[in-house]
Amino acid sequence: xxxxxxxxxxxxxxxxxxxxxxxxxxxxxxxxxxxxxxxxxxxxxxxxxxxxxxxxxxxxxxxxxxxxxxxxxxxxxxxxxxxxxxxxxxxxxxxxxxxxxxxxxxxxxxxxxxxxxxxxxxxxxxxxxxxxxxxxxxxxxxxxxxxxxxxxxxxxxxxxxxxxxxxxxxxxxxxxxxxxxxxxxxxxxxxxxxxxxxxxxxxxxxxxxxxxxxxxxxxxxxxxxxxxxxxxxxxxxxxxxxxxxxxxxxxxxxxxxxxxxxxxxxxxxxxxxxxxxxxxxxxxxxxxxxxxxxxxxxxxxxxxx
Ligand code: NAP
Numbered sequence: 001x002x003x004x005x006x007x008x009x010x011x012x013x014x015x016x017x018x019x020x021x022x023x024x025x026x027x028x029x030x031x032x033x034x035x036x037x038x039x040x041x042x043x044x045x046x047x048x049x050x051x052x053x054x055x056x057x058x059x060x061x062x063x064x065x066x067x068x069x070x071x072x073x074x075x076x077x078x079x080x081x082x083x084x085x086x087x088x089x090x091x092x093x094x095x096x097x098x099x100x101x102x103x104x105x106x107x108x109x110x111x112x113x114x115x116x117x118x119x120x121x122x123x124x125x126x127x128x129x130x131x132x133x134x135x136x137x138x139x140x141x142x143x144x145x146x147x148x149x150x151x152x153x154x155x156x157x158x159x160x161x162x163x164x165x166x167x168x169x170x171x172x173x174x175x176x177x178x179x180x181x182x183x184x185x186x187x188x189x190x191x192x193x194x195x196x197x198x199x200x201x202x203x204x205x206x207x208x209x210x211x212x213x214x215x216x217x218x219x220x221x222x223x224x225x226x227x228x229x230x231x232x233x234x235x236x237x238x239x240x241x242x243x244x245x246x247x248x249x250x251x252x253x254x255x256x257x258x259x260x261x262x263x264x265x266x267x268x269x270x271x272x273x274x275x276x277x278x279x280x281x282x283x284x285x286x287x288x289x290x291x292x293x294x295x296x297x298x299x300x301x302x303x304x305x
Contacts, residue, residue, distance in 0.1 A: 002028050002101040004299050005092050007080050008241075010037025011285045012275025013107030014064040015292030016299075020105075021071035023300045028101075029068065029075045030094050032241075036061030037109050038276075039285055042134050043125045048285055060285075080108075085248045085268050103270045103299040106249075106257060107292060108241040110276040110283070114234055115147060119203040127211030128203060128232045132156035133284070135231075139163045142230035145170055145214055147200055153235040154182040160233065161191040168227060170195045172219065195227070203232055240277050249273075256280050264295040272298055 004020050006013045009031040020027040034040060039057035046054040055063075065075055078094035085104065092099040112130035114120055120128055129135040132146075136159060144164045146157045149171035157167045169186065174196040176183050186192050195216065201224070202215035214227045240256045242249075250258045250267040257266055257273040264272040274295040275288035 001089060002026075002099060003303055004028070004103045004105060004296075005030065005090075005099050005101040006105040006107060007083075007092065008032050008037065008107035008109055008275070008277070009035050009061070009065065009075070010039065010107060010109045010275055010288060011061075011064065012109070012277075012288040012292035012295070013037075013105070014061070014068050015289040016105045016107060016274060016296040017068035017073040017075070017292075018064070018071060019293050019296030020299065021068055021073040023296065024072075025296075025300065025303070027073050027105075027296075028099060029073055030078050030080050030092070030099075031075060032108060033079050035077065036065070038112070038130075041124055042129070042131065044138075045134065045285065046137060047133070080244060083244055083248065085245070085271055088270065090270065103272065103302055105264075105292075105295045105299060106245065106266075106271065106273040106277055107275045107288075107295070108277045109288075110238040110240040110256075112234065113237045113239060115200055115236070117200065117203060120200075120232075120234065123203050123205055123207065123211055123232075126207045127205055127230065128234065130234050132159045132233055132235075135233075136160050136163050139231050141165055143228065144168070144231040144233060145200075145227060145229045146233045146235055147171075148235040148237070149173060149176045149178060150235070150237060151178045151182050152237060154178040154186040156233050156235045157192050158182075158186050158189060161189055164191065164231075167192045168195055168229065169193070170198050170200060170214075170216065170227075172199050173197060200232070238276070238280070238283070240280075242277060252280075254280060264291055264298055270299075270302055 042057040205211040274291035
């Protein structure tokens with residue numbers, strides 16, 4: 001019987017592991033498909049406090065893992081494919097293993113939706129990004145494109161005009177999904193221009209030199225064109241990784257785990273959620289880490305009582 005099992009190894013899960021291990025709970029952390037989470041898809045992280053010169057995303061995550069292990073957290077590589085949270089003790093299944101635990105911390109994060117191109121994956125972190133807050137700074141004085149027509153795309157495009165000389169928003173329809181206020185803000189920004197009814201067919205460039213251009217297709221006329229840009233931001237939404245919890249734990253209408261205000265408690269006593277899996281708003285490494293700390297402390301108190 002474990003005191004605590006943590007599902008997911010981004011900043012939320014690893015911070016929960018550090019705090020729980022230091023509280024002598026000997027937590028077990030199951031890493032998931034993408035050990036280290038979304039930060040392993042980025043390059044330099046410049047907004048995580050404590051690193052005056054920035055730190056590479058994969059390095060930051062490796063250091064967090066080592067820090068958790070140093071205090072006795074057990075970290076295993078595996079993908080949780082099922083859980084049983086309807087009765088105590090809880091059961092978590094990965095590979096062939098069944099783990100029995102008194103508390104469960106869910107930190108499975110969310111995944112940015114991607115267009116689905118091989119070249120997009122190949123150049124991820126080398127000119128292709130899913131996070132303007134993380135990577136916008138690298139595009140000072142450059143030309144970039146944002147794909148999407150929702151609030152995220154408008155927000156990212158507007159934010160990116162702080163750095164870029166020109167931002168092209170590429171949308172697959174000629175009507176935006178974004179709220180009126182966000183649309184208006186983007187549309188009156190002189191650095192933003194819209195390319196309607198178009199999709200990205202190919203991202204051109206190399207991992208060494210970055211992105212050089214996009215091959216676009218007008219889906220009404222089928223006409224192909226080339227757009228010279230230095231970077232591509234994909235802002236077509238995120239999906240919380242909550243499939244295995246569906247039907248057992250309360251989710252909102254977008255699939256995010258519902259936590260109590262100012263808490264990581266879920267509707268199931270003894271199950272806590274932290275990081276992006278319960279946060280559609282901030283989605284930052286530092287906010288995820290903060291909520292991971294909260295989850296560990298709340299689990300510890302729960303175990304005590
Ligand atoms: P979203 O509202 O689902 O919009 C996604 C956009 O991407 C849509 O315009 C969609 O096109 C497009 N898209 C989806 N799949 C695509 C694909 N494969 N290829 C090309 N385009 C694709 O997602 P979101 O913008 O991330 O927003 C999610 C939620 O967070 C919303 O409720 C939003 O209001 C909220 N949010 C709020 C704020 C804010 O208020 N500050 C900021 C960000 C997000 P179609 O329009 O054709 O479907």
